[in-house]
Amino acid sequence: MTDGNGFLNALRDIVGETHVLTTPADTEPYYVDWVGRTRGTALCVCLPASTQEVSAVVALCARDAVPVFPQGGNTSSCGGSVPLEEGRGILLSLRRMNRILSVEPENDAIVAEAGAILVEVKAAAEAADRLFPLSLSSEGSCAIGGNVSTNAGGTAALRYGTMRDLVLGLEVVLADGRIWDGLRILRKDNTGYDMKAMFVGSEGTLGIVTRVALKLFPLPRHRATAFVAVDTVAGAATLLGRCKAEFGPLLDAFELFSGSQLDIVCRHVEGNRRPIDSDHPWYVLMELQTRDGAKELSSRLEALIGEALEDGSAADAALAQSHAQAEALWRLRHSVSEANRRHGLNFTHDVAVPIGRIADFMQEADAAMASDFPEAEIFSVSHMGDGNVHYTAIFRPGAVKASGADARDLGARVTRKVHDIAVGLGGTFGAEHGIGQRYRASLQRYKSEVELDLFRAMKRALDPQGILNPGKVL
Ligand code: FAD
Structure with a gap:
């Protein structure tokens, strides 16, 4: 240097x-x-x-x-x-590179600089009567280039897929400074290797994303939102199966909260209120969205929930009667990270397992935590519709000191346990957040030598000096 x-x-x-x-x-x-x-x-x-x-x-x-x-x-x-x-x-x-470059309704595409804030990309699409569907609690702060680089998921991935499914083209600055112009808005392009796919989810280790072309969808005009109490995770899975069969692609979100998670979301974040007074171990926040037929949509959702209450697969329910009530339900979901942060030293995990095994995951993980980390309090919120579970162990102030453990070491031990269980059930240790610095040990532990070799070969080919985001992923 x-x-x-x-x-x-x-x-x-x-x-x-x-x-x-x-x-x-x-x-x-x-x-x-x-x-x-x-x-x-x-x-x-x-x-x-x-x-x-x-x-x-x-x-x-x-x-x-x-x-x-x-x-x-x-x-x-x-x-x-x-x-x-x-x-x-x-x-x-990339903060200064935050312009929306074009909105093209006729191509159902939007092009933006990498530093454009997600909520602004969504607003620009909406102004053209289109939807950009990526929805994250962090959408007022995260940038579209970061969303590409992490292959972000969020609450609407159930219907629209993750960022990988939403990217049409990219412009990327390579490790030697050359610019790769792949900023196409085509739906079909089979002319060799899919270069953009390689950069999506690569967390800044293979190139710097500078511009992004994204898919747009018809803008839904109506939604039906409900909060449903269930007694078991298996019951929630049954309800999800019914919703998918009944509503197909209209089902936009299906989020599962543990009762403990709902408690601290209401306790720590001002303005939140429990939508259902009675106590239950699990709650589901679900939403349907459509462009037409608002009344019919609400009555179909009401009918389905009515049946679930009758046959006992749901224990209680509250349907939003207005936009404000729907927003209040979503506020509970968007308050989770803040509530966890306020509650204590939290180790949140981002695992995914096949939907039918979420109940097994919860049972095994809870049992392991109770036996190995009795001081931990357990919370979870899941994008259940795609099998993604955010399983969180929180140590209240004083609990770490009392256990005599160093926080970093404690986190590593908790994480290893949770990841072992998810991977053992045919799942993954990283569903939507990525690897970053925190999960490098898990990458080495669970990926095969063959896959790690392929990763290293890609890294060497694109960044031979190893200057792009060293210490992340690999
Ligand atoms: P950063 O945090 O700045 O960076 C993330 C990674 O991408 C880093 O490795 C960085 O080096 C790299 N990077 C950033 N920009 C570029 C670029 N232009 N070119 C190359 N590399 C780049 N994530 C989900 O998937 N689903 C959720 O539901 C979700 N909810 C969240 C809720 C809260 C409250 C918070 C705080 C986070 C949440 N996240 C969620 C995680 C986070 O918001 C996402 O990972 C998001 O995509 C990161 O975008 P960012 O712009 O903040 O990227």
Whole structure:
């Protein structure tokens, strides 16, 4: 590497003096993740304004073998978005590249820069009477390039798939600074390897995403939302099966809460209220969406829930009677991360198992936690419609000290147990958040040598110097 000042001055020449941040007050928000647990440092935060500037910055870093840590909205749930502790490298923030470039209703496509905030991409689509369906609780902060790089999932993946299913094309700056223009809006393109697929979910380790072309869908005008209490996870799975058979693609979301999760969401986040007064071990938040036939949709949902209450597969239910009531139900779901953060030292997992085995997963994981970590309180919320379970063990203040364990070591032991159980049931240890720094050990533990070899070969081919997001994924 050349001398630090020479390098920083060269960066300033590319992006402008004020877009290279070095003072701690300016850089701090970029160096710590949103939970405040993973922290790193870098030589600077660099904020380019165009693909050409990203390209020049990365070429400079390649020349001097300086690591590049790309960042979008910094909402990563696995320590993926912050630099490492050692302080080498630059943090490359896409924040200034936040423009919506075009909305094309006739092609059902939208094109945006990587730093565009998800909620703004959705609003631009809506203004053209179209839907961009990715829905995450973090959508007011996360950026579309980060969504691509993590292959984000969220609550509507049941109906529309994950980000991988929603990307039409990408523009990517490669590790040597060259620009790959794959920003196509085609539905069919069988001209060789699917390069865009390789970058989706690669967490900034293979290239820097600079522009994104996405699929749009008809904008639903009506929704029917319900909150249903069930006594068992198996009962929730039965209800899900019925909803899928009855409503097919109109079923937009099917989210399962443990009773304990609902309790702390109402206790820690102001304004939340229990939609059902009686206590139950599990609750489902479900939503149907349609463009036409609002009345019919609500009465069909009411009828299905009525049958479930009658035959005992549902224990109680509340149907939203207005937009405001539906929003209040969704607020419960969107408050989960905040409630967990406030409750104590939390270790959240992002596993997936086949839907029919979610009940086994819960039973085995709860038993393992009770025997090995009796101080832990257990909470869960699941995107049940696609088998994705966020299983969380929380240690209240004092519990970690009392157990005599170091927090990092404790987290590693809890995680290993949870991941072993999910993988043992034919599932995965990472469904939608990615690997980041936090789950690298699990990647090594559960992936076969053959798959790891393929990963390393891809990394070597695209980033031979290993400058793109080192310490993440591999
Ligand atoms: P960042 O956090 O900044 O980065 C994430 C990763 O992508 C990092 O490895 C980073 O280096 C890389 N990266 C970012 N931008 C680029 C780029 N332009 N080019 C190359 N690499 C890049 N996730 C879900 O999937 N489903 C959920 O339901 C969900 N709910 C959440 C709720 C809350 C409250 C929070 C805080 C997070 C949630 N997440 C969820 C996780 C997170 O929001 C997603 O992973 C999101 O896609 C990250 O986007 P970001 O812009 O914040 O990326």
